[in-house]
Amino acid sequence: MVGRRNGARTEALSAVLAGRYGAVREQFAEHFADPLFRPVTDLDRPAHRRRTLEQLQALARGGGPRLGFPADYGGGGDMGAAVAAFQLLAFADLSLLVKAGVQWGLFGGAVQHLGTERHHRRYLPDIQSGALLGCFAMTETGHGSDVQRLRTTATFEPDTGEFVVSTPDEDARKDYIGNAACDATLAVVFAQLLTAGRSEGVHAFLVPIRAEPGGAPLPGVLVEDCGAKGGLEGVDNGRLTFDHVRVPREALLNRYGDVSPEGVYTSPVDDETKRFFVMVGTLVQGRISVAGGALSAAQLALTIAVRYGEQRRQFRAPGAAEDLVILDFLAHQRRLLPALASTYAFHFAQRHLVDELTRVTSAGVDPTSDEATKDRRRLESQAAGIKALGTWHAVATIQTCREACGGAGYLAENRLTQLRADTDVFTTFEGDNTVLLQLMAKGLLTEYRDEFGELDTLGTIRFVADHLVQAVLERSGVSQLTQRIAAVVPAESADVRDRGWHRDLFAWRAEHVVDSLARRIKRQVDDGTDLFAVFNSVQDHVLLAARASTEALILEAFGRAVDGCPDPAAADLLADCCALHALAVLERDRGWFLEHGRLTPQRSKAVTSAVDDLCARLRPTARTLVDAFAIPEAGIAAPIALGAEAERQRLRREAVDPLANR
Numbered sequence: 112m113v114g115r116r117n118g119a120r121t122e123a124l125s126a127v128l129a130g131r132y133g134a135v136r137e138q139f140a141e142h143f144a145d146p147l148f149r150p151v152t153d154l155d156r157p158a159h160r161r162r163t164l165e166q167l168q169a170l171a172r173g174g175g176p177r178l179g180f181p182a183d184y185g186g187g188g189d190m191g192a193a194v195a196a197f198q199l200l201a202f203a204d205l206s207l208l209v210k211a212g213v214q215w216g217l218f219g220g221a222v223q224h225l226g227t228e229r230h231h232r233r234y235l236p237d238i239q240s241g242a243l244l245g246c247f248a249m250t251e252t253g254h255g256s257d258v259q260r261l262r263t264t265a266t267f268e269p270d271t272g273e274f275v276v277s278t279p280d281e282d283a284r285k286d287y288i289g290n291a292a293c294d295a296t297l298a299v300v301f302a303q304l305l306t307a308g309r310s311e312g313v314h315a316f317l318v319p320i321r322a323e324p325g326g327a328p329l330p331g332v333l334v335e336d337c338g339a340k341g342g343l344e345g346v347d348n349g350r351l352t353f354d355h356v357r358v359p360r361e362a363l364l365n366r367y368g369d370v371s372p373e374g375v376y377t378s379p380v381d382d383e384t385k386r387f388f389v390m391v392g393t394l395v396q397g398r399i400s401v402a403g404g405a406l407s408a409a410q411l412a413l414t415i416a417v418r419y420g421e422q423r424r425q426f427r428a429p430g431a432a433e434d435l436v437i438l439d440f441l442a443h444q445r446r447l448l449p450a451l452a453s454t455y456a457f458h459f460a461q462r463h464l465v466d467e468l469t470r471v472t473s474a475g476v477d478p479t480s481d482e483a484t485k486d487r488r489r490l491e492s493q494a495a496g497i498k499a500l501g502t503w504h505a506v507a508t509i510q511t512c513r514e515a516c517g518g519a520g521y522l523a524e525n526r527l528t529q530l531r532a533d534t535d536v537f538t539t540f541e542g543d544n545t546v547l548l549q550l551m552a553k554g555l556l557t558e559y560r561d562e563f564g565e566l567d568t569l570g571t572i573r574f575v576a577d578h579l580v581q582a583v584l585e586r587s588g589v590s591q592l593t594q595r596i597a598a599v600v601p602a603e604s605a606d607v608r609d610r611g612w613h614r615d616l617f618a619w620r621a622e623h624v625v626d627s628l629a630r631r632i633k634r635q636v637d638d639g640t641d642l643f644a645v646f647n648s649v650q651d652h653v654l655l656a657a658r659a660s661t662e663a664l665i666l667e668a669f670g671r672a673v674d675g676c677p678d679p680a681a682a683d684l685l686a687d688c689c690a691l692h693a694l695a696v697l698e699r700d701r702g703w704f705l706e707h708g709r710l711t712p713q714r715s716k717a718v719t720s721a722v723d724d725l726c727a728r729l730r731p732t733a734r735t736l737v738d739a740f741a742i743p744e745a746g747i748a749a750p751i752a753l754g755a756e757a758e759r760q761r762l763r764r765e766a767v768d769p770l771a772n773r
């Protein structure tokens with residue numbers, strides 16, 4: 112049997128994975144009854160774009176996109192449900208997921224979070240219904256990661272009461288913008304606000320770019336199509352250039368800064384850098400959604416590869432009547448099962464982010480309180496780390512699955528090549544992963560204190576040297592250090608699968624790397640090294656600090672899921688997955704742990720043996736683990752995962768095999 116196996120354990124695991132979003136998932140699965148949502152191959156770019164737009168409009172009619180918008184404007188008021196629903200779009204087509212993310216997450220999210228009541232009333236109902244299609248124009252040809260220095264200008268003229276939006280040169284042209292090439296009529300344009308002869312920093316403006324979807328650009332707007340991309344061909348990415356385009360004063364999304372009719376600028380956030388980070392921080396939902404979309408793609412790829420691995424036969428043991436299924440080879444298990452276990456880990460880390468997003472954006476929370484501010488900073492920082500590691504994990508896992516399916520994996524109908532092409536850029540958009548890890552490290556180094564928001568990169572270096580090292584020194588006083596080291600260097604005979612040991616070890620590494628980074632910065636600053644040179648020389652350390660902290664966070668989230676699992680059989684399975692995930696990370700990084708005296712050579716070898724043992728132990732339940740992702744059969748769609756290989760094997764068995772007795 113090839114379809115989903117609905118055993119009690121699969122059901123229990125599915126329920127744990129779905130959490131409070133089970134109903135959202137079921138509602139979404141209904142879309143697959145409509146052939147419009149079935150994955151197809153062989154579409155040329157114009158046809159793919161048309162189909163993606165049709166899918167987007169059908170989604171809007173279904174009402175799902177309303178989930179995350181405020182109830183006052185016809186929305187569902189549940190940001191967590193919106194993210195959970197969004198990530199399921201990956202099973203239909205990642206182009207649809209990205210186009211929907213632009214329309215409702217980026218464009219709609221910017222109007223919601225950066226605009227005020229006048230914008231909400233006027234635009235949110237039409238954005239939700241899809242009657243108004245928009246785009247989010249932040250990146251410029253010359254400024255992608257460093258968007259604070261983008262160069263489009265919006266100059267206020269008191270005489271006319273208008274902003275004049277201009278692209279000073281090609282470097283300042285908006286680039287890669289989703290929905291811009293064909294469908295968007297309104298753009299959220301990020302530009303330097305100029306009034307009364309002063310620049311007030313980056314703000315967002317609503318700028319009409321065409322009268323109707325597919326129509327010609329409006330006067331003063333130049334639209335270019337980005338053309339062929341490495342994937343996501345259903346999304347119309349474009350470039351925008353503005354030649355003195357006039358928009359009314361009210362086009363400014365004015366939640367964090369406004370201009371009076373006389374041209375006087377006011378803002379509730381005085382510091383320009385802090386204001387910029389506060390504005391960008393409100394868009395964190397986009398980053399969390401991208402991480403979720405990549406995770407769904409990894410789940411789909413693993414479902415295809417594990418199903419195929421259970422049917423595909425190669426090589427015969429001496430005396431055996433049949434060839435072995437490839438998933439019975441340890442090497443094959445080693446490729447797929449740690450990746451599967453880590454996909455579970457990322458699932459629970461993503462759940463943590465979604466829960467936190469729901470909590471910090473819920474109606475009862477006072478967003479101006481110190482605690483709420485710190486919570487939001489922590490969420491931004493954690494979302495940056497999990498988006499970076501999660502999208503890298505997805506890209507690597509999809510490639511592994513492609514190879515694990517051999518030549519069949521390379522056929523477009525089996526979906527893996529498309530998933531690989533489409534997820535590639537997830538490591539770049541919504542923040543380049545390397546740059547995001549630097550953002551995460553900034554949160555760690557400043558401990559999310561008030562200064563976090565105001566500090567640019569060099570300010571962070573100065574802050575660490577001035578403020579943090581004393582705290583670090585106190586934290587790593589000799590007696591505490593000895594106790595912590597004792598906890599993470601257990602007796603040689605202790606079980607390497609012990610979850611408490613994994614947790615302590617990951618937490619110790621996270622703390623140690625941040626502490627040693629702070630000391631290194633302090634030493635160099637005290638020696639008089641130029642701040643930029645300090646920043647540059649510790650970048651590898653910064654990235655390791657972010658990675659180590661994110662990995663500790665992911666393991667904690669997985670541990671909580673195991674502890675909270677109400678079904679004992681499902682909990683046992685989750686505990687094995689959690690151990691395999693942790694041990695696979697330990698095995699990958701054993702050089703570091705050996706160098707730092709946290710692993711002996713014997714224990715390091717024991718880790719490798721334990722990975723082998725756990726792979727063998729999880730092998731019989733591999734199908735249960737992927738079936739629990741509960742991807743609708745129509746959303747899997749790959750013939751090799753739907754029984755084509757099993758059927759071929761059956762026919763072969765039934766036919767007279769001329770080599771059977773050799």
Ligand SMILES: Cc1cc2nc3c(=O)[nH]c(=O)nc-3n(C[C@H](O)[C@H](O)[C@H](O)COP(=O)(O)OP(=O)(O)OC[C@H]3O[C@@H](n4cnc5c(N)ncnc54)[C@H](O)[C@@H]3O)c2cc1C
Nearest residue numbers: 247248249250254255256287288289539540541542543545
């Ligand atoms: C398909 C697609 C869709 C997109 N959609 C949109 C959209 O709808 N709206 C929008 O506004 N933008 C969009 N973007 C733009 C996207 O967000 C940017 O490409 C991204 O932020 C990276 O910017 P960049 O391309 O300028 O790369 P760069 O910032 O030039 O980065 C290039 C390389 O330099 C490295 N690097 C940069 N700074 C540092 C540093 N300080 N330290 C170490 N390494 C560094 C990066 O890690 C990266 O590897 C899209 C991009 C693509 C490809």
